[in-house]
Amino acid sequence: MSINFDLNDLQAFRALAEHGSFRHAADAVCISQPALSRRIDKLEKALGVKLFDRTTRRVTLTMTGRAFAPRAERLLDDLDDALIGITDAAPSRRGQLTVACVPSAAYYFMPRVIAQYHQLYPNVRLKVLDTGANRVCAAVVSGEADLGLSFAGNLDEQVQFEWLVHEHYVAACRRDHPLAGRQEVSWSEFFEHDYIMVDKTSGNRFLLDQALMHLKPARASLCETRHVTTMLGMVEAGLGIAAVPTMAMPGNTHPILTSVPLVEPTVARNVGLIKRRGRALSPAARELEALIVGMKTPLPSLPGAATGASSSDSAPNP
Numbered sequence: 001m002s003i004n005f006d007l008n009d010l011q012a013f014r015a016l017a018e019h020g021s022f023r024h025a026a027d028a029v030c031i032s033q034p035a036l037s038r039r040i041d042k043l044e045k046a047l048g049v050k051l052f053d054r055t056t057r058r059v060t061l062t063m064t065g066r067a068f069a070p071r072a073e074r075l076l077d078d079l080d081d082a083l084i085g086i087t088d089a090a091p092s093r094r095g096q097l098t099v100a101c102v103p104s105a106a107y108y109f110m111p112r113v114i115a116q117y118h119q120l121y122p123n124v125r126l127k128v129l130d131t132g133a134n135r136v137c138a139a140v141v142s143g144e145a146d147l148g149l150s151f152a153g154n155l156d157e158q159v160q161f162e163w164l165v166h167e168h169y170v171a172a173c174r175r176d177h178p179l180a181g182r183q184e185v186s187w188s189e190f191f192e193h194d195y196i197m198v199d200k201t202s203g204n205r206f207l208l209d210q211a212l213m214h215l216k217p218a219r220a221s222l223c224e225t226r227h228v229t230t231m232l233g234m235v236e237a238g239l240g241i242a243a244v245p246t247m248a249m250p251g252n253t254h255p256i257l258t259s260v261p262l263v264e265p266t267v268a269r270n271v272g273l274i275k276r277r278g279r280a281l282s283p284a285a286r287e288l289e290a291l292i293v294g295m296k297t298p299l300p301s302l303p304g305a306a307t308g309a310s311s312s313d314s315a316p317n318p
Contacts, residue, residue, distance in 0.1 A: 005046040007079070010072050012039035013051065017069050018096055018125075020059050070143070077282035097285055099292075100129040100136040100145035102203065103229045104248035105271055108165075109149060113291050124284050132226070133203025140274050146285045147292070148274040153207060159274045164296045167246040168268040169208070170259035172235050179241065179260050186264040191217035194240035196231045199224040204269075208243065211267040232257065245269060 015025035016036065026036040044051050051065035061069060073095065101110060106128055114126055129136075129145055133153070139145035141158050152161055171190055173179050179193065198205045222240045225231050231242040232249075236256050249259050273292055275281065281289060 005043045007076075009039045009043040009046075010076055012036050013043055013072055014069075014076060014095065016040060016052065016059060017061055017065065022059065073282070077284070095282075095284060096125045096127055097147075097282075097288055098127040098129055098139070098145045099147050099149065099288070100131060100139040101149040102133050102136055102151065102271075103130045103227045104245050105149035105151075106130040107229065108247035109292060109295050112295060113288070116291055117288055120287065121284060126288075132201060134201075137274065140276050143276070143279070146275075146281065147289060149271065149292070150274055151203065151207070152270040152272060153203060155274065158277055160277050161272050161274050162293065163270055163272045164293070165247065165271045166268060167271065168266055169243050169245055169262050170249065171241050171262050172232055172244045172249060172257060172259050173241040174235065174238060174256055175258050177241060180258050182260045184261045184263045187212060187215055187262055188218070188264070190241065190243065190262060191215070191219065194219075194222045196234050196240050196242045197221035197224050198228060198231065199226060202226065204228060204245070207269055208267060211265060245271075247271070 011029055012025070012031075015028045016022065019025040019028060022033045022036055026033045029036065031039075040052065047068075049064045049068075050062050051068060053060050053062055076095075099110065110128055114128075117124070117126060129139055131139075133150045136145070136148045136150040137156050137159060140148040141156050148159070149164075152163075155161055171179060171185055177193075179185050179189075200206075223234070225234070228242075228244050228248045231244060234240070235242050243262060244259075246259075250257055252258075273289065275289070
């Protein structure tokens with residue numbers, strides 16, 4: 001069977017699927033709106049299916065269009081891959097990549113990664129899905145995210161984990177708090193102060209509950225939040241202290257917040273890159289993966305840490 005469409009039609013389809021607007025899609029591929037419309041009509045006639053639902057206010061993919069989109073993306077990526085080494089195709093790469101991250105990893109890794117990646121591929125848009133560990137894993141498994149940044153632990157068997165950072169938990173507090181300036185503080189003493197905790201839906205909470213199951217807090221938490229970044233905002237507002245991973249803390253020059261190592265026990269976690277087993281990454285995603293792995297920088301860790309990861313996921317010895 002002869003199918004009468006070409007590369008330009010696929011590029012028009014990808015642009016319209018990404019932007020959801022004929023005007024913005026036409027701008028993205030540097031053609032007029034009527035020309036873009038003709039390419040979409042040509043592709044739909046060639047395939048014998050309707051790819052988009054059009055209204056006066058929006059353009060959305062049909063069910064068939066949603067199924068076709070990842071296949072079209074792979075075709076274009078395969079062509080991009082074939083051109084590497086023949087010509088410098090990097091500046092012309094287009095599309096979108098999604099990285100699902102636990103919020104602390106997004107804060108620690110992604111600003112530098114995005115800045116570097118944008119310099120290399122200014123026409124590839126990066127989307128950061130900052131969410132909980134379970135959601136990060138699910139997004140990678142389903143294909144919603146190309147890559148993920150999360151910590152080792154209850155990972156789906158369909159994903160593989162590459163270690164990036166080993167870090168420990170610290171007590172985040174205001175600089176005017178009684179614990180500020182201490183060399184270390186035990187968990188028992190931590191629980192004697194007003195404190196904020198992440199809720200039971202958080203991967204951090206699961207890790208902490210496992211490591212601290214032998215301790216009985218002297219008092220209940222003042223309140224619970226979904227994300228570590230929210231806790232830090234409450235600490236800054238003076239509501240209490242919070243146990244957070246090292247990478248979630250702002251720099252040492254922060255005018256209000258500081259941190260104190262938590263011990264007895266020292267609780268640590270391993271953060272890394274996750275991707276779905278058996279799924280080939282696009283050329284653009286492989287470049288993004290290389291940049292993230294290049295950020296691998298072990299954080300200072302305390303000896304004798306009790307980690308929430310299995311021995312196979314532990315960070316290598318320094």
